[in-house]
Amino acid sequence: MSGEALRSVNLRKVYTSRGAPRVEALAGVSMEVRPGERVALLGRNGAGKTTFLKIASTLLRPTSGSIEVFGVDVDATPERARPYIAVVPQEGKPFFHLSPREQVYTYLRARGLSRETAKARTEEAIERMGLREVADRLSITLSGGQRQRTMVATVIATEAPLLFLDEPTIGMDPFARRDVWASLRALTQKGSTILLTTHYLDEADALSHRLYIVERGQVLVSGTAEDLKRSVGGTLKVSMPNGALQIDAFRSFGSCVADGSHLSVIVAPERLAELMDLAIRRHLTATVGPVTLEEAFLRVVGRSIDEDT
Amino acid sequence: MRTPSVPTGARSFQGLAAFFWTEALVQLHEELAMATSMVVQVVLLVFVWILNPALIGVALIGSVVFSAFALGQRVLNEAAYVRIDHKATDLYLAGPLSPEGYFLGMAGGILLIYITPVAILGALAVVVAHLSLATGLLLLGLSGLVWMFAASIGYVFSTFFRDNRAIWAYSSLFFNVFGVLPPVFYPLGLFPQALHPIVLLMPPSAAAAILQSAIGVTHLAPGEFSLALLGLVTETVCVLALAIYWARRTVRSK
Numbered sequence: 001m002s003g004e005a006l007r008s009v010n011l012r013k014v015y016t017s018r019g020a021p022r023v024e025a026l027a028g029v030s031m032e033v034r035p036g037e038r039v040a041l042l043g044r045n046g047a048g049k050t051t052f053l054k055i056a057s058t059l060l061r062p063t064s065g066s067i068e069v070f071g072v073d074v075d076a077t078p079e080r081a082r083p084y085i086a087v088v089p090q091e092g093k094p095f096f097h098l099s100p101r102e103q104v105y106t107y108l109r110a111r112g113l114s115r116e117t118a119k120a121r122t123e124e125a126i127e128r129m130g131l132r133e134v135a136d137r138l139s140i141t142l143s144g145g146q147r148q149r150t151m152v153a154t155v156i157a158t159e160a161p162l163l164f165l166d167e168p169t170i171g172m173d174p175f176a177r178r179d180v181w182a183s184l185r186a187l188t189q190k191g192s193t194i195l196l197t198t199h200y201l202d203e204a205d206a207l208s209h210r211l212y213i214v215e216r217g218q219v220l221v222s223g224t225a226e227d228l229k230r231s232v233g234g235t236l237k238v239s240m241p242n243g244a245l246q247i248d249a250f251r252s253f254g255s256c257v258a259d260g261s262h263l264s265v266i267v268a269p270e271r272l273a274e275l276m277d278l279a280i281r282r283h284l285t286a287t288v289g290p291v292t293l294e295e296a297f298l299r300v301v302g303r304s305i306d307e308d309t
Numbered sequence: 310m311r312t313p314s315v316p317t318g319a320r321s322f323q324g325l326a327a328f329f330w331t332e333a334l335v336q337l338h339e340e341l342a343m344a345t346s347m348v349v350q351v352v353l354l355v356f357v358w359i360l361n362p363a364l365i366g367v368a369l370i371g372s373v374v375f376s377a378f379a380l381g382q383r384v385l386n387e388a389a390y391v392r393i394d395h396k397a398t399d400l401y402l403a404g405p406l407s408p409e410g411y412f413l414g415m416a417g418g419i420l421l422i423y424i425t426p427v428a429i430l431g432a433l434a435v436v437v438a439h440l441s442l443a444t445g446l447l448l449l450g451l452s453g454l455v456w457m458f459a460a461s462i463g464y465v466f467s468t469f470f471r472d473n474r475a476i477w478a479y480s481s482l483f484f485n486v487f488g489v490l491p492p493v494f495y496p497l498g499l500f501p502q503a504l505h506p507i508v509l510l511m512p513p514s515a516a517a518a519i520l521q522s523a524i525g526v527t528h529l530a531p532g533e534f535s536l537a538l539l540g541l542v543t544e545t546v547c548v549l550a551l552a553i554y555w556a557r558r559t560v561r562s563k
């Protein structure tokens with residue numbers, strides 16, 4: 001058996017359909033996720049994240065390359081890989097005519113768990129996801145965030161060895177997101193492995209042991225969030241709301257990005273005073289903060305995560 | 310760290326019973342759909358009763374067959390709705406639940422919840438049309454085949470759509486072409502003779518014709534009887550096999 005929970009080698013997916021242009025969604029993705037890790041897959045809309053998750057979760061066939069889950073070839077023997085995995089699909093919704101308690105319990109039963117285990121895990125997941133007060137209300141009466149929490153509760157209750165979560169906290173309020181993070185951390189402490197996609201870079205920063213940034217179907221960079229932040233050339237970011245037109249004056253300090261009229265400069269701490277002095281002389285307002293994952297993403301990909309490909 | 314044991318893989322039909330109860334629970338909460346499930350049958354029965362009360366026994370038998378078809382056809386709408394609107398098919402099928410267990414569990418769960426009013430129609434048919442035990446069992450068996458045919462073809466068709474609104478049009482078309490227009494609620498003899506081979510190959514009207522023949526309302530030549538019975542059995546078995554194959558195949562897109 002392979003040592004990795006997930007391993008893909010040069011995975012490619014090309015969509016072809018009559019009358020539509022050929023789309024290469026994955027252009028050779030190689031990736032490894034070790035047991036017990038939480039790994040985030042980051043990328044803009046259309047970068048290939050969901051395609052990768054769909055292939056990994058046995059729902060889509062790759063064009064070429066290989067992918068294994070706990071040593072099981074996902075493409076050749078998907079039925080052998082499925083017992084290992086559980087998936088929160090992107091934009092998935094629970095059955096509207098089931099309550100969260102019924103949704104989680106019946107799902108666990110459909111996966112073959114005993115009544116006792118399913119009942120205990122259901123109650124635990126309902127509690128963890130803050131659904132106690134609405135546990136017996138039909139999902140059709142719940143808010144979008146509560147439905148999403150129900151979906152996450154359904155999947156985390158499986159305690160499957162490998163969980164795929166495609167935008168698991170979308171539509172949730174900050175408190176609910178933190179409940180999800182805590183649940184995912186607890187799951188990995190129990191031994192599960194998690195691969196998630198997210199548009200929230202703070203979520204990837206707070207939650208993942210490692211992350212992969214994909215763009216146009218390729219992995220651009222991988223590593224820890226800290227590695228990535230360090231790679232941008234400094235630990236501080238100076239933001240100047242009206243500095244874009246004066247970008248050339250700041251290039252010597254470090255990496256500069258102009259976004260509309262806004263200019264941001266990554267700078268090493270020892271040159272901060274010099275940069276601030278220049279900003280003041282040029283009548284620019286400047287604020288200083290730590291480099292964030294968002295900044296690192298912007299420099300690696302060249303665009304914000306919120307822009308479509 | 311957890312080291313999963315060597316996987317055995319999902320077994321055939323795994324999870325069927327559990328998903329059967331899941332779907333039954335879903336349907337149980339849809340009171341409005343349950344309340345309106347018999348509207349068409351009752352309306353057609355009223356029409357027949359007004360136009361020719363002597364045919365009410367035939368119409369009641371037809372209403373049971375028609376209900377079996379309509380119940381099976383609910384799988385088309387439900388499977389498409391869960392896949393397209395809820396995107397929940399991925400949740401269920403990317404796991405140990407077998408695809409055929411998902412399809413058959415869904416069909417069975419719907420059947421369980423909607424069967425009571427159909428059973429009442431069946432009881433009325435037994436009383437009004439004076440059905441013998443053998444004919445009653447024949448009604449049960451043929452209705453079961455019609456249900457299985459409709460559920461299977463419904464599941465297969467559900468996989469072709471990307472928009473639920475397109476399904477409504479096809480669903481209505483199947484409903485009327487297979488159930489309302491052909492001689493299901495009225496005797497085969499009232500339908501143009503030249504078109505008999507066609508309606509005898511359509512499961513609901515084939516089942517109705519066999520039952521009408523059993524109670525002496527319709528005379529079927531030996532060739533027609535064989536066509537209806539063999540056609541119904543063969544079509545049902547083939548479509549069921551296709552649906553199971555298709556369920557397994559369409560878990561994964563290409």
